[in-house]
Amino acid sequence: MVSPVHLPNGKPKTVIVTGGAGGIGAQTIRAFYEKGCNVVIADLPFSKDAATQIISSFTDSGRALYCPSNIADWDNMRTLFREAKNKFGQVDIVVANAGMMESQNFFDFEEDEAGELLESRDSQRVLDVNLKGTLNSELNVTNIPLRLAMHSMKSNPLDSDGARGSIILTASTSGYFGGTGVLSYIATKHGVVGAARASQRKATELGVRVNVIAPFFTPTYITGGYSDEWKRRGLPANTVEDVANAVVSTSIDPVRKGHHVMVAGAFIKEIETPRTAMTKDWLGEDIAEIMIKGGQFFDDMGGYTMPKPRE
Numbered sequence: 658m659v660s661p662v663h664l665p666n667g668k669p670k671t672v673i674v675t676g677g678a679g680g681i682g683a684q685t686i687r688a689f690y691e692k693g694c695n696v697v698i699a700d701l702p703f704s705k706d707a708a709t710q711i712i713s714s715f716t717d718s719g720r721a722l723y724c725p726s727n728i729a730d731w732d733n734m735r736t737l738f739r740e741a742k743n744k745f746g747q748v749d750i751v752v753a754n755a756g757m758m759e760s761q762n763f764f765d766f767e768e769d770e771a772g773e774l775l776e777s778r779d780s781q782r783v784l785d786v787n788l789k790g791t792l793n794s795e796l797n798v799t800n801i802p803l804r805l806a807m808h809s810m811k812s813n814p815l816d817s818d819g820a821r822g823s824i825i826l827t828a829s830t831s832g833y834f835g836g837t838g839v840l841s842y843i844a845t846k847h848g849v850v851g852a853a854r855a856s857q858r859k860a861t862e863l864g865v866r867v868n869v870i871a872p873f874f875t876p877t878y879i880t881g882g883y884s885d886e887w888k889r890r891g892l893p894a895n896t897v898e899d900v901a902n903a904v905v906s907t908s909i910d911p912v913r914k915g916h917h918v919m920v921a922g923a924f925i926k927e928i929e930t931p932r933t934a935m936t937k938d939w940l941g942e943d944i945a946e947i948m949i950k951g952g953q954f955f956d957d958m959g960g961y962t963m964p965k966p967r968e
């Protein structure tokens with residue numbers, strides 16, 4: 658049987674991990690390297706030392722590449738994909754992991770001298786990185802890696818598992834719940850979940866698998882402000898290894914298509930299939946019927962017929 662981390666020609670698969678120099682991303686890079694993949698660390702320029710340290714810990718540093726990049730910058734991201742392909746030939750797995758938490762409460766009402774409400778730059782940054790930087794669309798929503806990854810993978814030859822590539826979008830339990838009140842972060846993670854759902858038709862057409870990883874609390878930089886107290890209370894927590902291992906196994910499992918894998922302490926659960934199965938209980942038979950008919954309509958039409966842009 659062909660190894661899921663090797664191409665049919667025996668060469669290692671190549672993985673890009675955005676935010677791959679720190680936290681969950683760094684461990685994901687290590688886990689893919691240990692499996693035998695080529696790994697590409699895409700992270701902000703300040704992360705150079707951390708990335709260099711990770712790569713120098715590898716016995717075969719020729720299987721690793723660091724590309725300083727900001728996922729919210731289109732040119733940076735195009736360069737990243739170009740450099741990865743130049744070095745390794747093709748990109749097989751992309752983990753859109755980079756993300757950030759806001760540093761200022763969305764409802765802190767800062768005013769100018771005239772008492773007018775100031776725009777929240779902090780919120781804008783979170784939207785740019787977590788959503789625009791994950792998707793890249795001209796609509797200013799997630800996923801530069803998602804769009805570039807799909808574009809890059811569509812010309813890969815079919816793998817032995819019948820796919821041309823695999824993409825993992827990193828959401829969060831905050832992609833499904835709003836209890837922590839970090840508004841911009843929660844909104845972007847709901848956006849990532851929506852982007853994953855909206856990608857499935859195209860992903861199937863192109864032979865690319867798009868799945869979501871939704872971690873619960875994991876001690877890293879973004880949870881540093883409260884992680885000691887969390888631990889003191891004995892609350893369940895992931896390790897970065899738990900999340901990284903779930904990313905690796907989800908990305909290489911041919912069964913995973915449109916799945917959302919929640920990683921919560923000791924529990925790793927696929928939550929999208931049960932959500933879909935519960936539609937009638939959730940919406941009621943009447944609305945569920947309407948939704949099914951609407952879905953069939955768009956399937957028949959080959960998607961949404963878009964309006965022309967207004968002048």
Ligand SMILES: NC(=O)c1ccc[n+]([C@@H]2O[C@H](COP(=O)([O-])OP(=O)(O)OC[C@H]3O[C@@H](n4cnc5c(N)ncnc54)[C@H](O)[C@@H]3O)[C@@H](O)[C@H]2O)c1
Pocket residue numbers: 675676677678679680681682699700701704726727728729754755756757786790827828829830871872873874875876877878879880
């Ligand atoms: N830690 C948790 O509890 C938790 C829970 C749910 C989801 N997540 C998600 O997991 C992902 C990884 O987060 P983490 O906990 O490892 O945080 P982290 O801060 O430790 O790591 C994030 C990494 O992303 C990089 N990064 C940030 N902005 C970037 C940009 N614009 N371009 C390129 N790289 C950028 C950072 O330099 C850093 O290396 C994020 O998407 C986060 O939202 C984390």
